Amino acid sequence: MLMQNKFEDIIKQQVGEFQLTPNAAVWEGIEAKINKKKKRRIAFWLWSGLVGVSLLGIGYVGMNTKSDINSNNVKAKEIVKGNTNPSDSKKISNELSEKFRLSTQKETIEKALLSKKDLSVITNDKRINHHSKISITVKEKVGGNKQSLVLNKENKIDKEAIVDSVKKENITSSSSEEMTSESKTDSVSKKDTQQLVVLNNKQAEETISTKDTIKTEKKKVKIFFELGVGTFHTKATLNVNQNSTLDLSNATTSGSIASNNEEKLTANSKTGFAFNGGVLLQKQLSSKWQLLGGIRYVYYQDKQTIGNRYISTNYTDDGYIYSLGNKETKSNYTHSLQVPIRFNYLVGRYLKQDFHLAFGGNIGYQLKSDWLVNESNNNYLYYKNSLNRNLFGSFIIGINTTLKNDFIVSIEAEQAITKLQKNDKINGKYKALFLKVGIPLRK
Amino acid sequence: MVTSEKQLIADCLDGNHTAQKTLYQLYANKMLGICYRYTKTLEDAEDVLQEGFIKVFTRIHQFSGEGNFTSWITTIMVNTAIDYLHKRKKYRKDLNLDDLPIYMVSDDNPDINMDTKDLVEHIRNLPLSYQLVFNLVAIEGYSQMEVADILKTNINTIRSRYSRARAMLIVEIKKNELTQLNAYAK
Numbered sequence: 001m002l003m004q005n006k007f008e009d010i011i012k013q014q015v016g017e018f019q020l021t022p023n024a025a026v027w028e029g030i031e032a033k034i035n036k037k038k039k040r041r042i043a044f045w046l047w048s049g050l051v052g053v054s055l056l057g058i059g060y061v062g063m064n065t066k067s068d069i070n071s072n073n074v075k076a077k078e079i080v081k082g083n084t085n086p087s088d089s090k091k092i093s094n095e096l097s098e099k100f101r102l103s104t105q106k107e108t109i110e111k112a113l114l115s116k117k118d119l120s121v122i123t124n125d126k127r128i129n130h131h132s133k134i135s136i137t138v139k140e141k142v143g144g145n146k147q148s149l150v151l152n153k154e155n156k157i158d159k160e161a162i163v164d165s166v167k168k169e170n171i172t173s174s175s176s177e178e179m180t181s182e183s184k185t186d187s188v189s190k191k192d193t194q195q196l197v198v199l200n201n202k203q204a205e206e207t208i209s210t211k212d213t214i215k216t217e218k219k220k221v222k223i224f225f226e227l228g229v230g231t232f233h234t235k236a237t238l239n240v241n242q243n244s245t246l247d248l249s250n251a252t253t254s255g256s257i258a259s260n261n262e263e264k265l266t267a268n269s270k271t272g273f274a275f276n277g278g279v280l281l282q283k284q285l286s287s288k289w290q291l292l293g294g295i296r297y298v299y300y301q302d303k304q305t306i307g308n309r310y311i312s313t314n315y316t317d318d319g320y321i322y323s324l325g326n327k328e329t330k331s332n333y334t335h336s337l338q339v340p341i342r343f344n345y346l347v348g349r350y351l352k353q354d355f356h357l358a359f360g361g362n363i364g365y366q367l368k369s370d371w372l373v374n375e376s377n378n379n380y381l382y383y384k385n386s387l388n389r390n391l392f393g394s395f396i397i398g399i400n401t402t403l404k405n406d407f408i409v410s411i412e413a414e415q416a417i418t419k420l421q422k423n424d425k426i427n428g429k430y431k432a433l434f435l436k437v438g439i440p441l442r443k
Numbered sequence: 444m445v446t447s448e449k450q451l452i453a454d455c456l457d458g459n460h461t462a463q464k465t466l467y468q469l470y471a472n473k474m475l476g477i478c479y480r481y482t483k484t485l486e487d488a489e490d491v492l493q494e495g496f497i498k499v500f501t502r503i504h505q506f507s508g509e510g511n512f513t514s515w516i517t518t519i520m521v522n523t524a525i526d527y528l529h530k531r532k533k534y535r536k537d538l539n540l541d542d543l544p545i546y547m548v549s550d551d552n553p554d555i556n557m558d559t560k561d562l563v564e565h566i567r568n569l570p571l572s573y574q575l576v577f578n579l580v581a582i583e584g585y586s587q588m589e590v591a592d593i594l595k596t597n598i599n600t601i602r603s604r605y606s607r608a609r610a611m612l613i614v615e616i617k618k619n620e621l622t623q624l625n626a627y628a629k
């Protein structure tokens with residue numbers, strides 16, 4: 001064994017000192033990769049933060065909404081227990097209106113109304129009229145007269161108006177449909193002082209707008225599942241060296257390369273398709289403004305016609321050199337996870353629908369696979385399939401409307417503000433047009 | 444460890460670009476010598492060196508500071524080389540090469556009168572599975588049991604590969620001596 005070690009010792013001693021000088025490109029490669037990793041780390045933390053903030057936001061809103069409902073239920077129970085004296089009609093009316101103001105949950109309303117022996121809920125649900133106001137139909141248990149309670153868009157019944165109408169000793173409606181000012185004035189009759197108030201839309205709206213004594217309430221947040229399909233188009237330009245060796249003089253056909261080889265090449269891809277799906281939260285900021293935010297996944301795909309592979313000794317390490325004769329179609333695709341932010345502004349009412357102008361943007365992170373024309377170090381033009389991961393941003397403008405069942409239909413145009421690739425030579429941003437449907441998950 | 448080296452490592456930990464380059468310049472030649480022994484081409488060796496240094500810079504916080512930094516960086520290079528060979532399709536088959544016939548050698552411990560570069564080339568000319576085991580055992584100083592563990596191979600296979608590698612190398616060294624003598628005689 002000792003003898004055997006002698007051979008190993010000599011080898012170890014001699015070979016252990018062996019050294020070679022590496023090519024300078026090795027350090028350049030190390031440097032580039034370290035910097036890339038640093039950027040990736042920053043992007044990772046940025047993205048994680050973004051997702052974290054979104055999730056916290058969703059959680060916060062969700063918890064707040066839940067606690068509102070719970071507190072309303074408690075209040076309703078308190079009303080049931082505490083107010084049975086008919087002489088406290090004004091107080092009871094106020095308490096009930098407060099309850100209505102805070103929630104339109106049917107069961108909560110029902111509990112409150114059933115404590116009044118003379119009233120009960122008869123409609124199965126609430127209705128939303130053409131002014132986006134909610135009407136709830138109740139009837140007297142004795143006599144069976146029907147009444148409509150009209151809440152405004154923010155579920156408010158004006159306290160002052162209630163007091164007024166209690167003083168007038170009841171205003172009732174004979175109709176379970178939305179009230180009009182004419183029908184209201186026609187349907188005044190004497191009833192028990194505990195009867196609730198009927199407001200027509202106009203009256204409620206005017207009262208609310210003129211009385212600043214009304215307490216502000218927490219706005220309700222609606223949650224939507226959003227699905228969309230659309231078209232997608234990319235136009236990329238490449239700044240090339242004038243000495244590029246690929247002859248582009250015959251490149252006049254659609255698809256790959258048009259223009260000339262002097263300064264700029266244009267690669268037009270065929271219009272592709274895109275779809276998206278995600279969850280959006282909608283908050284009513286005022287009577288005209290809504291804020292929407294959430295998270296969504298988007299997939300974009302298009303096809304690009306490029307020349308066939310050119311078999312040459314000038315094959316580059318970066319990709320394939322293509323001739324422009326025969327063509328080949330390649331697919332580009334992008335997976336993207338985005339945080340959309342939208343503002344909706346109520347522009348008006350047409351064809352019995354409220355229309356909103358939507359504007360905002362998307363930020364996110366995307367994984368892309370693109371076939372794009374590129375230029376190698378030795379001035380060869382080639383198509384390169386590159387897989388990129390990068391931060392993404394786009395802005396949108398569109399129009400949307402809310403249907404009777406709370407579904408939202410929208411059309412949105414999207415323009416990317418980030419480049420296709422992190423490449424100084426390639427300039428290209430995509431455009432997309434989406435038709436989307438928002439399905440309410442919770443109203 | 445020398446204080447200046449400690450400082451250099453500390454600066455690398457802070458992501459100091461100049462310190463990283465200095466560290467690279469300090470160890471690159473020696474480490475390329477190691478990578479070269481494990482691979483079949485210089486390009487592969489440089490690839491391993493590059494991957495290895497990226498690992499060094501991204502994992503430098505794992506270095507305790509107490510041990511020998513050269514040993515730590517050498518271990519990273521050796522592990523990177525092993526991973527590199529296993530990942531490359533062209534080498535995968537060679538790594539699982541069935542044992543070749545054993546060589547009989549008259550002198551088990553010959554003197555080596557050979558240029559270092561030539562000696563390294565002879566090691567590199569061994570079949571890849573033998574080259575790997577010989578490097579790990581004879582030069583890096585791992586026990587055969589440790590090598591079996593590293594390469595996830597049976598200990599008997601490692602023993603067999605090592606003794607065959609050793610014998611093949613001795614034969615090559617003898618051949619070389621003979622060629623030199625013949626040349627001298629002429």
